[in-house]
Amino acid sequence: MSTSALADHHNQLPHKGTPALGLIGTLKLVREIFFAKDRIPTQKLPEIRPNFDKFLQPSEHLKFIWFGHSTLLFNLEGQNILLDPVFTNASPVSFLIKRFQPPVVPLEGLPDVQTIVISHDHYDHLDKRTVEFYREKATRFLVPTGVGQHLRDWGIEGHRITELAWHEEVTLDGIKFRAAPAQHFSGRGLFDRNDTLWASWIIEGKADKIYYSGDSGYGPHFQEIGRQYGPFTHAFMENGQYNDRWPDVHMRPEETIQAFIDLNAETLIPVHWGMFDLSLHHWTEPIVRTHGFAQRWDIPLITPQLGEVVDFFHHPSTMWWEPFIPQQKSEKAPSYENLIAPPVTFAEPIGPR
Numbered sequence: 560m561s562t563s564a565l566a567d568h569h570n571q572l573p574h575k576g577t578p579a580l581g582l583i584g585t586l587k588l589v590r591e592i593f594f595a596k597d598r599i600p601t602q603k604l605p606e607i608r609p610n611f612d613k614f615l616q617p618s619e620h621l622k623f624i625w626f627g628h629s630t631l632l633f634n635l636e637g638q639n640i641l642l643d644p645v646f647t648n649a650s651p652v653s654f655l656i657k658r659f660q661p662p663v664v665p666l667e668g669l670p671d672v673q674t675i676v677i678s679h680d681h682y683d684h685l686d687k688r689t690v691e692f693y694r695e696k697a698t699r700f701l702v703p704t705g706v707g708q709h710l711r712d713w714g715i716e717g718h719r720i721t722e723l724a725w726h727e728e729v730t731l732d733g734i735k736f737r738a739a740p741a742q743h744f745s746g747r748g749l750f751d752r753n754d755t756l757w758a759s760w761i762i763e764g765k766a767d768k769i770y771y772s773g774d775s776g777y778g779p780h781f782q783e784i785g786r787q788y789g790p791f792t793h794a795f796m797e798n799g800q801y802n803d804r805w806p807d808v809h810m811r812p813e814e815t816i817q818a819f820i821d822l823n824a825e826t827l828i829p830v831h832w833g834m835f836d837l838s839l840h841h842w843t844e845p846i847v848r849t850h851g852f853a854q855r856w857d858i859p860l861i862t863p864q865l866g867e868v869v870d871f872f873h874h875p876s877t878m879w880w881e882p883f884i885p886q887q888k889s890e891k892a893p894s895y896e897n898l899i900a901p902p903v904t905f906a907e908p909i910g911p912r
């Protein structure tokens with residue numbers, strides 16, 4: 560796609576601006592992140608070694624494994640699909656942003672993957688070392704417009720890469736993949752901001768239609784996507800790494816709930832939490848808040864442990880993060896007294912409309 564066509568896509572964005580913190584703001588933020596060490600887990604999170612025999616058994620319905628943050632492995636009608644696979648650190652500066660713990664299985668331990676789907680080129684979604692692992696394999700890549708260049712630079716042959724603009728679709732071995740809008744930004748360095756597109760994805764088999772939000776702030780695009788392409792069986796939605804300094808590019812949990820309602824989906828699986836600490840909230844806050852709102856609104860929430868196989872018959876909902884919630888009495892712990900109350904900056908989800 561030409562640069563001007565890409566610019567056209569940017570003009571369509573439900574876009575309120577990307578975070579522009581400036582040099583002082585960025586330095587302040589780096590300092591806050593560096594010194595706020597009590598936001599990450601002090602013990603290893605529970606995890607389940609994936610039962611790949613169970614995962615690979617034929618099924619009409621989606622099976623999936625969450626590896627933390629936005630890394631997901633799907634088995635959809637026999638096709639193994641990896642979403643935003645990050646199996647190493649998410650930052651070029653590894654002392655600043657670390658994984659909470661190693662992946663529950665290394666890349667070598669995964670079954671063969673037919674297709675890798677990328678939402679955008681940020682480090683916590685597009686990982687060079689993970690991509691390089693697939694260089695000598697036949698795995699195909701589906702990426703938003705412009706992201707293919709990174710893959711080609713890292714040695715993936717062009718014929719294995721499909722770049723899609725929003726609303727474009729491709730069918731691979733009977734599975735339909737469509738790139739859809741998101742409200743975010745892109746870039747891996749100082750000089751490539753918004754050079755490549757970002758997207759959410761719709762992945763459709765015969766029985767299941769799945770929505771993956773990628774990274775996105777809350778906006779009217781969720782309702783439009785729901786109207787145009789819904790209903791969905793599963794919605795994998797980002798709910799973490801939000802901050803009042805960048806309200807337009809990540810959702811607060813109550814916005815995640817509203818977006819889920821807008822989309823018209825059956826089950827909600829929150830992602831973008833639980834493996835990397837990219838904001839200032841405690842690592843459990845996104846899921847505690849999401850869980851609270853989901854209960855209040857009676858929304859079917861799936862909360863697997865790291866590595867747990869989820870299928871049609873097994874929808875885990877254990878609150879495995881509970882032991883990690885900071886004690887309210889601790890002076891250092893963030894205040895949780897308003898956990899299921901909406902923040903002043905965003906109204907409570909207004910429900911179906």
Ligand SMILES: [Zn+2]
Nearest residue numbers: 681683684774
């Ligand atoms: Zn992200």
